[in-house]
Amino acid sequence: MERRQNVNRVDETKGASEMPCPKRVSIAELRERLKSGDPGVWRSLEEIADDDEVRAFLDQEFPRHTAPWMGEMDRRQFLRLAGASLALAGLAGCRIRPIKEIVPYVKAPENLVPGIPKFYATALTLGGYATGVLVESHEGRPTKLEGNPEHPASLGSTNALTQAMILELYDPDRSQSVTRDGKYVTPAEFESDVKARLRRQLATGGEGIRFLLPSGSSPTIERLFARLQERYPQLRRHYWDAVHRDSVYEGARLSFGRPLEPVYRFDRADVVVSLDADFLFEGPGSVRYARDFADRRRVRKDAPTMNRLYVVESTMSVTGGMADHRLSMRPSEVEAFAEALRSAIRDGVSGEGGQSAFLSAMAQDLLANRGASIVIAGENQPAAVHALVNEINALLDNHGSTVQWIEPVVNPESRLESIRELTADLQDGKVELLFVFGGNPAYDAPVDLQFGEAIRRAGLSVRLGLYEDETSAHCRYHIPLAHELESWGDARAFDGTASIQQPLIEPLFNGRSVVAFLAMLLGDERHEREIVKET
Known part of the structure; x- marks a missing residue:
C-alpha cells in the first residue's frame, strides 16, 4: 500500500507559500494503525518510526526528545550524544553546598581514634x-x-x-515532623492541646482516655503507666500485635489456671518434637534456642551422640529443614495428631493409619528420654494444642527440667479481645483521648473491625510512630517516634532478664521515645536517662 503524505496548504489568498506540515495524529489512531497489521503500511519498527505522522506525534508528545530522531544518526553521533547525556546527568546530580572549613579537633574526645570503631x-x-x-x-x-x-x-x-x-x-522515610491533620505544627502547640484535654479528664478520672500499645516488657514504661493510673484511675490500656501469642497464654491458662511463659532448655534435650513450631527462626528466644540446639548437634568426645528432631508441619520451615524425621500435615490436623501422641505416651496406644509408624517411633523415643525431651507447639496453633503439649511434657517429666515456666514477660491480655473492646468504645463515642503507640493497627487489625474508621470517632487521636502510615492518616496528630538506638530505655528478654537500652546517637528526626512521651503527659521534665535510672 502506497504511503500517503499528508500536506496542509496555507490559503494562497493570504499571500503565504505552500508549507508542508505533517498531520498530527492521536495515540488512538496510531494504535488502530498498528493493530491492523497490514505489511503494506509498515514492515519494521524502524520504518514506522520514520513516518511523518509518527514523527509528528512524537514531537507533539515529547518535543524535547525527538530532535535526535529527525535525521539519520551514525555510530559516532550516537556515542557523542550518549556521552553528553551522562555528563549532564552527573552535573544535574551535583548541587552547590555552602563553603565550610573543616577544622581538626583542638581537643579530641577521649579514646576516639578516627577509623577505629x-x-x-x-x-x-x-x-x-x-x-x-x-x-x-x-x-x-x-x-x-x-x-x-x-x-x-x-x-x-x-x-x-x-x-x-x-x-x-537511617531510613529516610521515617517521619520527621509533628503534624496535625497532615500539616506541620510545633511540638509546643501539640503539648498545649493535649495537656488541656488531659486537665479536662481529671473530673472523670480519665474515663475517656485510651492507650493502644504493642507488646512491651519495659519496667520503666510500666512504672510510668502506674503513675498515670494513679492520676487517672479510669484510664484504659489496650494491646494489639498482628503476630501475637494469645494461644500460648491461653493454653497455659487451660493447663495451670493462669497465663505463664514457657522457657525451653534445648541444651538439655536429647529428643525434640515440634508440632508446627519454627522455633529455630521465629518467636521469643529463637536466637538462643538455635544456638543451644546447634550445640547439641556437635559430636564430641564427651558427647558422642547428637540430639534428634522430629518435625510435624504443613510448610517447609527452617526448623523442618534441620529435622531428622519430618512429617507433612495440614495445620488443621495437628490437634488430632497431638491427641494421638498423648494417647501413645499415656496409654501406649499409637492408633492406626499411615502415620502410625511415625507416631509410634516418636512416642517410644520420647518415653526412652523422660526428663530429657521437649515437645513444643507453634504459636499459630490453637490453645487446645498448647494445652495438649503441656500435658504431654508433664507425662514425660519435662516440666522443671527442659521446660520451665515463668511469669509472662509481656502483658498476656488477649490481643483480639482487647482491640475489639477498644473498637466498640470508639464506635460508642466513649473515647475522648486516644494514644496509639507503634504498630499499624489501621492496616493489620481484623478487617471486619474497620478500626481505621473507628479511630476517627475519638475526640482526639494521637499517633506516636516511626512512619506516617495508614494509622497516622486516621489520627489527628502524628508524633515521630525515636528509634531504640536513639533513646534510653529498658526491656526484658524471653527468660525475664532485664536489660538497659542506651542511645548510640542523638535523635536524627527529633523523635520522642515512649518514656519521654509518657513523662511529658505526667509533666515530668527530667531527662529520660534519669527516669530509667530511677527504675
Whole structure:
C-alpha cells in the first residue's frame, strides 16, 4: 500500500507559500494503525518510526526528545550524544553546598581514634522481647549490630531482623515532623492541646482516655503507666500485635489456671518434637534456642551422640529443614495428631493409619528420654494444642527440667479481645483521648473491625510512630517516634532478664521515645536517662 503524505496548504489568498506540515495524529489512531497489521503500511519498527505522522506525534508528545530522531544518526553521533547525556546527568546530580572549613579537633574526645570503631552494649526488642547487642560505632555513628556474648538471649548471635534495625535507624522515610491533620505544627502547640484535654479528664478520672500499645516488657514504661493510673484511675490500656501469642497464654491458662511463659532448655534435650513450631527462626528466644540446639548437634568426645528432631508441619520451615524425621500435615490436623501422641505416651496406644509408624517411633523415643525431651507447639496453633503439649511434657517429666515456666514477660491480655473492646468504645463515642503507640493497627487489625474508621470517632487521636502510615492518616496528630538506638530505655528478654537500652546517637528526626512521651503527659521534665535510672 502506497504511503500517503499528508500536506496542509496555507490559503494562497493570504499571500503565504505552500508549507508542508505533517498531520498530527492521536495515540488512538496510531494504535488502530498498528493493530491492523497490514505489511503494506509498515514492515519494521524502524520504518514506522520514520513516518511523518509518527514523527509528528512524537514531537507533539515529547518535543524535547525527538530532535535526535529527525535525521539519520551514525555510530559516532550516537556515542557523542550518549556521552553528553551522562555528563549532564552527573552535573544535574551535583548541587552547590555552602563553603565550610573543616577544622581538626583542638581537643579530641577521649579514646576516639578516627577509623577505629568503638562498641557499646545495649538491647533491641522484637515483639516486646529484648535481645542484647553490641553496636559498632564509628565517630559517634552506629554502623553495625552484633550479638552480645554475655546476654542470655543472644550469646553473641543475632538474626536478620535485628541486623536490619540499623537500616531502620537511617531510613529516610521515617517521619520527621509533628503534624496535625497532615500539616506541620510545633511540638509546643501539640503539648498545649493535649495537656488541656488531659486537665479536662481529671473530673472523670480519665474515663475517656485510651492507650493502644504493642507488646512491651519495659519496667520503666510500666512504672510510668502506674503513675498515670494513679492520676487517672479510669484510664484504659489496650494491646494489639498482628503476630501475637494469645494461644500460648491461653493454653497455659487451660493447663495451670493462669497465663505463664514457657522457657525451653534445648541444651538439655536429647529428643525434640515440634508440632508446627519454627522455633529455630521465629518467636521469643529463637536466637538462643538455635544456638543451644546447634550445640547439641556437635559430636564430641564427651558427647558422642547428637540430639534428634522430629518435625510435624504443613510448610517447609527452617526448623523442618534441620529435622531428622519430618512429617507433612495440614495445620488443621495437628490437634488430632497431638491427641494421638498423648494417647501413645499415656496409654501406649499409637492408633492406626499411615502415620502410625511415625507416631509410634516418636512416642517410644520420647518415653526412652523422660526428663530429657521437649515437645513444643507453634504459636499459630490453637490453645487446645498448647494445652495438649503441656500435658504431654508433664507425662514425660519435662516440666522443671527442659521446660520451665515463668511469669509472662509481656502483658498476656488477649490481643483480639482487647482491640475489639477498644473498637466498640470508639464506635460508642466513649473515647475522648486516644494514644496509639507503634504498630499499624489501621492496616493489620481484623478487617471486619474497620478500626481505621473507628479511630476517627475519638475526640482526639494521637499517633506516636516511626512512619506516617495508614494509622497516622486516621489520627489527628502524628508524633515521630525515636528509634531504640536513639533513646534510653529498658526491656526484658524471653527468660525475664532485664536489660538497659542506651542511645548510640542523638535523635536524627527529633523523635520522642515512649518514656519521654509518657513523662511529658505526667509533666515530668527530667531527662529520660534519669527516669530509667530511677527504675
